[in-house]
Each structure stands twice: as C-alpha cells, then as structure tokens.
Amino acid sequence: MSKVASSPYLDGGYSLRGVMLQVLLALVPAYLVYVWQFGPGILITTLLAMTTGLAAEALMLRVRQRPLWPFLSDGSVLVTAALLTLALPPLVPWWVVVIGTLFAVVVAKQLYGGLGYNPFNPAMAGYVVLLISFPLELTRWSAPQSLLADPVGLVDSLNMIFGVGGTAPVLALDALTMATPLDQMKVQIPLLGSVEAALASSPVFGAIGGQGGEWVVGAYLLGGLYLLWRRVINWHIPVALLVGLGLMAGLFHLLDAARYPDPLFHLFSGAAMIGAFFIATDPVSAATSNRGRLIYGAGIGVMIYLIRTWGGYPDGVAFAVLLMNMLVPLIDYYTPPRVYGHSS
Amino acid sequence: MSLLHEQDFHGGLRGLPEHKELSTGQPIGELFMPSRLVLPLCQGVGAEAEPVVTVGERVLKGQLLAQAKGSLSTALHAPTSGQVSAIEPRLVPHPSGLPARCIELVPDGEDRWGELPRLADPLSSPPEVIQAVIVAAGLAGLGGAGFPTAVKLGVQGRPVKTLLINAAECEPYITCDDMLMRERAAAIAEGIQILRHLLAAGQVVVATEDNKPEAAAAMSRALAGLPECEILSFPTAYPSGGEKQLIELALGKQVPYGGLPLDIGVVCLNVGTVYAVRQAVMAGEPLISRIVTVTGDGANSPGNYEVLIGTPVNELVAHAGGATDGVERCIMGGPMMGFMLPNDRVPVIKTTNCVLLMQTEVPAVQQPTMPCIRCGACADVCPASLLPQQLYWYARAENSEKLEHYQLFDCIECGCCSYVCPSRIPLVQYYRAAKGEIVEQQAARAAADIARQRTEFRAARLAAEKQQRAERVAKKKAALKEQGSNPEADAKKAKIAEAMKRVGKLEAPSAESADEQP
Numbered sequence: 001m002s003k004v005a006s007s008p009y010l011d012g013g014y015s016l017r018g019v020m021l022q023v024l025l026a027l028v029p030a031y032l033v034y035v036w037q038f039g040p041g042i043l044i045t046t047l048l049a050m051t052t053g054l055a056a057e058a059l060m061l062r063v064r065q066r067p068l069w070p071f072l073s074d075g076s077v078l079v080t081a082a083l084l085t086l087a088l089p090p091l092v093p094w095w096v097v098v099i100g101t102l103f104a105v106v107v108a109k110q111l112y113g114g115l116g117y118n119p120f121n122p123a124m125a126g127y128v129v130l131l132i133s134f135p136l137e138l139t140r141w142s143a144p145q146s147l148l149a150d151p152v153g154l155v156d157s158l159n160m161i162f163g164v165g166g167t168a169p170v171l172a173l174d175a176l177t178m179a180t181p182l183d184q185m186k187v188q189i190p191l192l193g194s195v196e197a198a199l200a201s202s203p204v205f206g207a208i209g210g211q212g213g214e215w216v217v218g219a220y221l222l223g224g225l226y227l228l229w230r231r232v233i234n235w236h237i238p239v240a241l242l243v244g245l246g247l248m249a250g251l252f253h254l255l256d257a258a259r260y261p262d263p264l265f266h267l268f269s270g271a272a273m274i275g276a277f278f279i280a281t282d283p284v285s286a287a288t289s290n291r292g293r294l295i296y297g298a299g300i301g302v303m304i305y306l307i308r309t310w311g312g313y314p315d316g317v318a319f320a321v322l323l324m325n326m327l328v329p330l331i332d333y334y335t336p337p338r339v340y341g342h343s344s
Numbered sequence: 345m346s347l348l349h350e351q352d353f354h355g356g357l358r359g360l361p362e363h364k365e366l367s368t369g370q371p372i373g374e375l376f377m378p379s380r381l382v383l384p385l386c387q388g389v390g391a392e393a394e395p396v397v398t399v400g401e402r403v404l405k406g407q408l409l410a411q412a413k414g415s416l417s418t419a420l421h422a423p424t425s426g427q428v429s430a431i432e433p434r435l436v437p438h439p440s441g442l443p444a445r446c447i448e449l450v451p452d453g454e455d456r457w458g459e460l461p462r463l464a465d466p467l468s469s470p471p472e473v474i475q476a477v478i479v480a481a482g483l484a485g486l487g488g489a490g491f492p493t494a495v496k497l498g499v500q501g502r503p504v505k506t507l508l509i510n511a512a513e514c515e516p517y518i519t520c521d522d523m524l525m526r527e528r529a530a531a532i533a534e535g536i537q538i539l540r541h542l543l544a545a546g547q548v549v550v551a552t553e554d555n556k557p558e559a560a561a562a563m564s565r566a567l568a569g570l571p572e573c574e575i576l577s578f579p580t581a582y583p584s585g586g587e588k589q590l591i592e593l594a595l596g597k598q599v600p601y602g603g604l605p606l607d608i609g610v611v612c613l614n615v616g617t618v619y620a621v622r623q624a625v626m627a628g629e630p631l632i633s634r635i636v637t638v639t640g641d642g643a644n645s646p647g648n649y650e651v652l653i654g655t656p657v658n659e660l661v662a663h664a665g666g667a668t669d670g671v672e673r674c675i676m677g678g679p680m681m682g683f684m685l686p687n688d689r690v691p692v693i694k695t696t697n698c699v700l701l702m703q704t705e706v707p708a709v710q711q712p713t714m715p716c717i718r719c720g721a722c723a724d725v726c727p728a729s730l731l732p733q734q735l736y737w738y739a740r741a742e743n744s745e746k747l748e749h750y751q752l753f754d755c756i757e758c759g760c761c762s763y764v765c766p767s768r769i770p771l772v773q774y775y776r777a778a779k780g781e782i783v784e785q786q787a788a789r790a791a792a793d794i795a796r797q798r799t800e801f802r803a804a805r806l807a808a809e810k811q812q813r814a815e816r817v818a819k820k821k822a823a824l825k826e827q828g829s830n831p832e833a834d835a836k837k838a839k840i841a842e843a844m845k846r847v848g849k850l851e852a853p854s855a856e857s858a859d860e861q862p
C-alpha cells in the first residue's frame with residue numbers, strides 16, 4: 001500500500017462499514033419489538049432479502065468489474081435489505097422479497113453506478129415496484145399477535161412465506177391478516193362519517209397509532225435517537241419530516257377533527273417514523289446542505305400527508321421519498337451553505 | 345464589560361488526539377551549531393529574495409544575505425558567522441518536493457555578530473522607524489504560511505481596533521508556541537506593547553486554547569497591569585488557530601470574503617512572530633532562529649529546540665536525540681496540515697514549527713477509498729462552511745468553473761473533511777491538486793497574454809521600419825498597449841503567486857481506489 005501522499009496524516013477511524021453497522025444496530029430494537037408484536041416472519045424475510053441482496057451485489061460487481069470485497073463488506077446492502085423488508089408485510093411470499101431486493105440492488109443501485117451514485121433510495125424504489133406490481137400481496141398485513149387466538153410461530157411463518165403445503169398457508173394467511181390502521185382509517189372515514197367511528201370500527205387501532213405497530217414505531221424512534229446521538233445522522237431531515245407531517249395533520253385536524261385524524265396518529269402509524277430516521281436520511285439520495293435537508297425533509301413530510309389523505313394509497317412514505325429524491329438536484333442548487341466571510 | 349463575544353466557528357474537530365504532553369516535558373533546548381546552513385531564498389510566500397553576497401564571501405552573524413524583492417518577499421540574514429559556500433538550487437521543504445535556490449553557509453564556529461541596530465526606546469520611537477526595523481529584520485509569520493510581518497503591519501493609517509495574538513496552536517503534537525509562552529512571556533509582553541504602539545491598537549486579545557494552562561498563566565502574569573488587554577482561553581478545537589476561525593471565535597466577526605482582517609479593524613499575529621518582533625526591535629536581531637518542536641512516536645527525546653534557520657532537519661533530529669528505528673515518515677508541520685519531507689536533509693525555514701517523526705502507519709491507507717456517499721460529514725466539520733463533497737465531485741470532473749462556484753479557493757486545507765470521511769477519500773489532496781491546476785491554467789493564460797503583447801510590439805516595430813514617418817505613432821500605440829500598473833491586477837497576481845507557492849505542483853492523487861467511477 002502506498003503512503004498517504006498528502007496531509008492529514010491522522011486517521012479519524014471513520015468507515016462506511018462503521019456507519020452501516022450503526023444503522024443496523026439502531027434497527028435492533030425495532031426488530032425485537034416487531035417479533036414480539038407480529039411474530040418471527042420478519043426475521044425470515046430479512047435474512048432472505050440480505051442473502052439475495054449480497055448475491056445480487058456480488059454478481060453485479062463482477063459484471064461491472066469492480067472489486068468485490070470492499071463493496072460487499074461495506075454493509076450498505078444489508079441496510080437496504082433491512083429497510084425493504086421492514087416496509088413489507090412480515091408474511092409476504094418469498095418471491096416478492098426476492099424480486100423487490102433484486103430490483104433495489106440491481107436496478108436502483110448497481111445500474112445507476114453503485115454505492116454513492118444512486119439518485120433514488122434503493123429500498124424505496126424496490127418497494128414501490130412491488131407495490132405497483134403485486135398490490136394484493138403487499139396489502140396482506142398480519143394482525144398483531146395480541147389479536148390472534150393462535151399466535152404465529154416460526155414454522156407457520158416459514159410455511160406461509162415459502163408457500164409450503166399448497167393453498168392451505170395462503171388461506172391461513174387470509175385468516176391472519178387485517179387492514180392496517182392507515183388503511184382502515186382511509187376506508188372507514190368516508191363510510192362511517194367520522195374519525196371517531198372509524199377508530200371504533202376495528203381493534204387494529206392502538207392508543208395512538210396501530211395496535212402493536214405503535215410499539216414498533218416507538219422502537220424506530222428510539223433507534224433514530226441513537227443515530228442522532230452517535231452523529232450518524234443529522235437532526236435536520238427527521239425533524240423537518242416529522243414537523244412537516246405533524247403540521248399538515250395538525251392543520252387539517254384543527255379545521256375538521258371529525259374527518260382528519262390527529263397528528264400523533266399520523267406520526268405513529270405506517271412508515272412515517274422509520275421514514276424519518278432511517279429512509280429519508282439515506283445520505284446518497286438526500287439533499288446535501290443542512291438548509292437543503294430541511295426543505296427535503298419537510299417536503300417528504302408534507303407529501304406523506306397529501307398521499308395518505310387524498311392519494312390512492314394508504315401510506316405515502318415511499319412515493320414521497322422518491323419524489324423528493326427527484327427534486328434533490330434542484331434543492332442542492334438553490335441551497336448552498338453560506339461560505340465563511342460571504343454575505344448571505 | 346468585555347467587548348468580546350465568545351462564539352464558535354462553524355465545524356472543526358473536537359477531541360483530536362493531541363499528544364502535546366510528549367514535547368512539553370523539558371525546557372526549550374539551547375541553540376546548537378549545525379555543520380552547514382541551507383537558506384532557501386523563498387521562505388514561504390512571495391518571490392525569492394535577491395542575494396547580496398557572493399560565493400566565497402565571509403559573513404557575520406545577522407548580516408544581510410539576500411534582500412527582499414517584491415511585496416511579499418522577506419530579507420534573509422546570516423544565522424551565524426561563516427562563509428558562503430554555494431548559491432544554487434537545493435531540495436527545500438515544500439510539498440512539491442521541487443528544488444529551489446538556496447544560499448549555503450558553512451559556519452566558522454565563532455558565531456560572531458555584526459553590528460546590531462537596536463532601538464533604545466521603542467515605545468517613544470515613531471511607528472515608521474519601528475516598521476523599518478521590522479522590514480529590515482526579515483520577519484515572516486512564524487505560525488502559518490510565512491506571510492511577511494511588515495505587510496500585515498503596514499496598516500497605512502487605517503484604524504486598528506484589536507490586536508489579536510494567535511496563541512491557539514491548535515494542531516496536535518505542536519508545542520513551540522506553548523513553550524515559548526511558558527518561558528518567555530515577559531519578552532512577548534514587550535513585543536505586544538511595541539506592536540500596540542506601532543498600530544495604535546485600542547485593544548489587545550491573546551487567544552489560546554484551554555489545553556495550555558501554564559502558558560496562559562505565564563502570559564497573564566506578564567500582561568498584568570496592561571490596560572485593555574485580555575487573555576482568552578477557548579475550548580480546544582481544531583482549527584481554532586486558523587486566522588479567520590480565531591477572529592470569529594474571539595471577536596464574533598467574520599472577515600469579509602476577499603478582504604483582510606484589517607477591514608474589520610483587526611490585525612492578527614502569531615505569538616512567535618510577536619516574540620520575533622521584540623527581538624528585532626529591542627535586541628536588533630533579525631529573524632535567524634526559531635523554536636521548533638521535534639516530536640512524534642519516532643522521536644527518541646521529543647521536545648522543543650531553539651534552531652537556526654537553515655539547519656538541516658537530519659542534524660536537528662540528531663541533536664534532539666535521534667529517531668527511533670522504523671520511522672515511517674518525517675513530516676514538517678503538524679499531522680493535519682503538514683507535509684511529508686522528500687528527504688531529511690532539507691533545512692528548517694522561518695515557517696517550520698514542527699518536525700514530526702511518525703512510526704505508525706496510518707490505518708487509513710490500508711483501506712481502499714470508497715465512493716462518496718454524500719453523508720455530509722465533511723460539510724459538518726468544514727470550518728470554511730464549504731461543501732467538500734461537491735468540491736470533490738467537481739475536482740474529479742476537473743470542472744474549474746464549478747470548483748470556483750463552490751469556492752474552492754476559500755478552502756484553508758485544514759484536513760478536517762478528510763479526517764471524518766467514512767469513505768476514506770483523501771479530499772484535501774484533491775483540492776490541493778485542483779488549486780494547483782487552476783493556478784497553472786491562469787498562469788498559462790497570463791503567459792499567453794504576454795506573448796500576444798510581444799507579437800504586437802514586434803508588428804508595430806516592423807511597421808515602423810517600413811514607414812519611418814509613422815514611427816512615432818506606432819511607438820505611441822505600443823506604449824499605450826503596455827499596460828500601466830494596475831493595482832487590482834497586481835493584487836490578483838500576488839494572490840495567485842501565493843497560492844502557487846502553497847500548492848506547488850502536487851499531482852492529482854492516484855491512490856489505489858476501489859472507486860473507479862468514470
């Protein structure tokens with residue numbers, strides 16, 4: 001190895017692997033709560049996605065004649081795989097996981113030039129492709145274990161994910177699934193006429209968000225605070241996103257509380273929290289300067305609300321992130337930081 | 345009430361491993377006589393000084409060897425008595441590793457002083473007289489790039505509100521200013537009084553970091569009783585000793601873009617320079633020696649030494665107890681902004697604050713460079729509030745327009761960005777190379793302009809020969825084309841020349857890189 005030709009000659013000890021490991025570590029609480037609340041299915045899909053992702057990345061690196069080890073070991077595929085699976089229903093069929101991961105790694109990441117060059121968040125790109133291609137599979141969310149007479153175990157989960165035993169598992173899955181709180185809210189408000197009635201219409205709602213789900217959201221928040229504390233992420237994007245979403249929700253809730261659920265419901269349902277701390281903060285596809293990050297985060301927050309409330313899908317995190325990804329070059333262009341000594 | 349606003353500068357690094365205690369254990373080592381002295385005619389920025397001695401000539405200690413030529417150059421004096429043995433290009437301590445013209449002096453061992461023009465009572469001497477002494481003494485900033493002190497002090501009647509003494513010494517390992525303050529605080533205080541008198545400065549602020557309590561205590565004893573004079577001690581943060589950062593820290597103001605500290609009523613001098621001013625004015629000694637820290641895990645006996653300018657680094661290291669086996673690198677300056685020496689026979693110059701001998705290999709080089717993930721860690725720590733990741737992108741694309749748009753030339757090359765980059769990108773290396781390239785392009789353009797002018801002259805002359813009657817007219821034309829001196833253009837040229845000196849001819853980095861994106 002050659003010597004460093006130019007200063008600094010001190011080593012800060014920072015590495016990509018270190019950053020990615022911190023992110024994965026920050027997801028551990030969420031995984032634990034997830035398994036506790038929804039069963040072990042998520043572990044199976046995550047492992048499947050990670051293996052698929054690594055294999056796809058290796059293949060693509062070979063094809064693109066890039067060195068394997070530095071890129072395979074940087075941990076970025078593992079983060080993408082984890083985020084994608086956390087966005088999917090936990091008992092989704094194996095081929096859905098594989099297709100989503102392949103799209104994320106091969107198309108959204110490698111074909112755009114690999115790590116550092118992808119304009120779109122790979123996990124969200126993979127998720128959106130799945131959502132558009134296989135809407136049915138992606139809406140079969142399992143009910144929280146607490147609402148099931150017979151909690152789902154490891155073997156059941158394996159059977160259902162890998163489709164062992166013919167149609168029986170699928171039927172069984174139907175019995176286990178339930179509309180998500182956001183879905184339920186969206187469908188029931190027009191039918192029943194008020195947020196109150198919608199909330200009463202299903203046991204899926206919890207104290208602030210979804211039954212069980214709100215605990216997972218709490219774990220995301222915890223992991224996010226850990227990342228902030230370790231300075232893996234800056235506060236700008238998560239805070240702007242949550243404030244953007246919260247303000248929109250608060251505004252409409254104030255205007256008509258019967259038709260628009262309160263801000264806490266929005267913040268603690270769906271993918272808002274994981275989006276704020278883990279997805280929108282993906283540095284590669286986010287805005288660069290701190291001012292830009294505020295705009296980027298707030299834009300995602302507002303867009304999530306618009307899609308949830310008036311769009312065609314119950315949740316909007318993935319679309320919001322991808323849309324704002326497209327605006328990043330524009331945001332970056334108009335938000336250079338004020339250089340020392342220059343007037344603003 | 346204090347006029348000072350304590351506030352932070354953007355970015356920077358806190359908690360760097362400092363290793364300062366390595367070299368503060370023993371008092372400053374006394375002067376020693378090397379076997380020869382090599383004095384580069386350029387001691388930092390500016391043009392080479394013009395030799396006024398010839399090979400073979402005998403000189404006395406303190407005698408003028410070369411006089412300043414051009415506005416940014418400084419005079420050079422004999423560090424001891426002896427004989428001039430050569431005036432020729434030698435390897436000099438410069439990142440480019442290129443040779444430059446030097447005067448070599450072989451000491452005669454007598455160390456005999458010439459006549460010393462000291463000022464009996466500087467505080468009642470007119471400022472012009474003091475300024476003339478400083479010009480003659482060849483003083484250059486001892487903390488950084490070696491900017492001529494006389495230029496900084498040439499305020500030409502503009503009001504100076506604050507004389508800011510930079511005693512931050514923020515780079516790890518370096519302790520020469522620390523030790524200077526501990527041992528020679530009284531002389532520094534005299535220097536401060538001379539400078540305040542010279543500048544008619546209202547207020548004096550000595551700014552240091554809180555990792556130098558002994559030095560701060562010594563300074564406050566020495567400065568006790570001086571009116572409007574304060575010592576500020578800031579939390580240790582790199583690069584608080586950058587001039588612009590220190591001004592922001594101490595005074596809460598930013599130097600406007602393209603301007604000078606004087607534009608906001610500030611003159612900022614390194615504490616070592618203040619000491620040199622005192623020596624020049626009160627003892628009549630030109631700048632012929634300085635304190636150098638010899639340290640690092642490769643130094644047998646780390647410490648500070650009074651060293652004659654021109655002393656070869658290998659003789660200094662030998663005098664300082666020698667280097668351990670297996671020293672990997674010899675760095676001049678600190679680990680953040682210093683540069684690796686091409687070999688250890690290059691001399692100590694006026695700006696040499698530290699010789700750092702490093703044994704351990706930086707782990708960073710064992711890991712390949714990865715692509716930028718735009719994490720912004722570099723921007724968070726950049727004290728100039730730049731976007732290092734964008735600069736990196738455009739440096740690789742060799743897009744000089746964009747580089748200037750993103751203010752490449754505001755980069756102070758502090759190295760904070762490289763230090764935190766998780767992708768291990770040697771960012772500063774790219775910036776140095778890019779700056780060098782842009783400066784070279786501009787120089788080439790300037791050269792082309794001159795060539796074009798010459799051609800035009802020639803055409804005019806030929807025309808004149810043909811048509812004698814039109815001779816006068818043609819001459820007039822040519823004379824008109826010869827541009828009169830344009831202060832703005834001159835200032836720009838000086839800036840370019842300065843940048844050129846600094847960047848040298850660094851090649852673009854060719855580190856083994858995993859990131860080979862076309």
Ligand code: SF4
Nearest residue numbers: 716717719720722765
């Ligand atoms: S720290 Fe390195 S990886 Fe991060 S944005 Fe800056 S250059 Fe890119």
Ligand code: SF4
Nearest residue numbers: 726755756758759761
């Ligand atoms: S080296 Fe330049 S770009 Fe990097 S942190 Fe320092 S000033 Fe900023």
